[in-house]
Amino acid sequence: MATVSKVINNYSDVSSKTRNKVNKAIELLNYQPNVVARSLVKKRSWTVGMFLLDFFTNPFISELLDGLRKSLEDSGYDLLFLSPNLSNPDYTFTKHCISRNVDGVVMFGVDRTNQNFLDLLQAEMPTMMIDTDLLGPRTGYVTADNRRGAYLGVQHLVELGHKRIAFISGDLGCLVGQTRFSGYQEGLRSNDLPYYAKYVEVEEYSIEGGYKAMKRLLQLPEAPSGVICSSDYMATGAIEAIREIGKRVPEHISVVGFDNTFYAELTMPKLTTINQNITLMGMKAGEHLIRMIENPDYSPPTEIVPADLVVRDSTGQYKE
Secondary structure (H helix, E strand, O other), rough: OOHHHHHOOOOOOOOOOHHHHHHHHHHOOOOOOOOOOOHHHHHOOOOOOOOEEOOOHHHHHHHHHHHHHHHHOOOEEEEEEEEOOOOOOOHHHHHHHHHHHHEEEEOOOOOOOOHHHHHHHHOOOOOOEOOOOOOEEEEEEEEHHHHHHHHHHHHHHHEEEEEEEEEOOOOOOOOOHHHHHEEEEEEEHOOOOOOOOOOEOOOOHHHHHHHHHHHHHHHHOOOEEEEEOOOHHHHHHHHHHHHOOOOOOOHHHEEEEEEOHHHHHHOOOOOOOEEEEEEHHHHHHHHHHHHHHHHOOOOOEEEEEEEHHHHOOOOOOOOO
């Protein structure tokens, strides 16, 4: 029985031959471990909490959750959504996590100035942030290489002959906004193109946000011939604004999105976009969190997932 227990609990001091025999027997008997007993022995709930300050309707969120769920399930953990909207001001996020008996926390869409979150980081609860660069004694974060992604978008448009390149951004005060804006500026500099503040618009990460920002850009005396949007949703709104004035994408204006969600292939035309491998980001967040939960000495990581350009139909050669 001791050997079986070691296999079930993934101890390393079991030979591969013995491990295979035990796993075959488990499969044959359809054995299900007693979660309650396992929790009592290991003093864990085998549950990870998630504070999610965004909408489930966003395809970015669904792909992120898909990767996170896979990594947690592979290690026997469940995912519990925790509400960030607490009616009792004395009932902090830290108390919320303790009352729900979660082993660790994942956070996405966090306002880095929210004292509730800052208190939670100091409580030494194993925590993984996604797209927010907050670090603590037991807190790490995962993000995409947003700077390089925006740079690649500019480079792509320059290679197509575009010189008036605009940038539609989300909040420039957060990690994602800052790094994408930095990549946009770097792309201009490396191609000896001037930076004009008039070509930068800031809006919310939504179709409506992209639409409103693009409407303002189109009113400029010299409207941009190419635009990089900080999300595929924003790019969809930008395309709609361009269509409204009788212009076509990419014949008159080229549009680049960001995220490479499934939504990018549903737009007309199909969207050229920056792929930040959202599912992998979710998986990495889960993997690192589990390591922190299971090993108190595991150093909280900073992981940057590579970004690359996916060329589809919304960008084309510049025409006078």
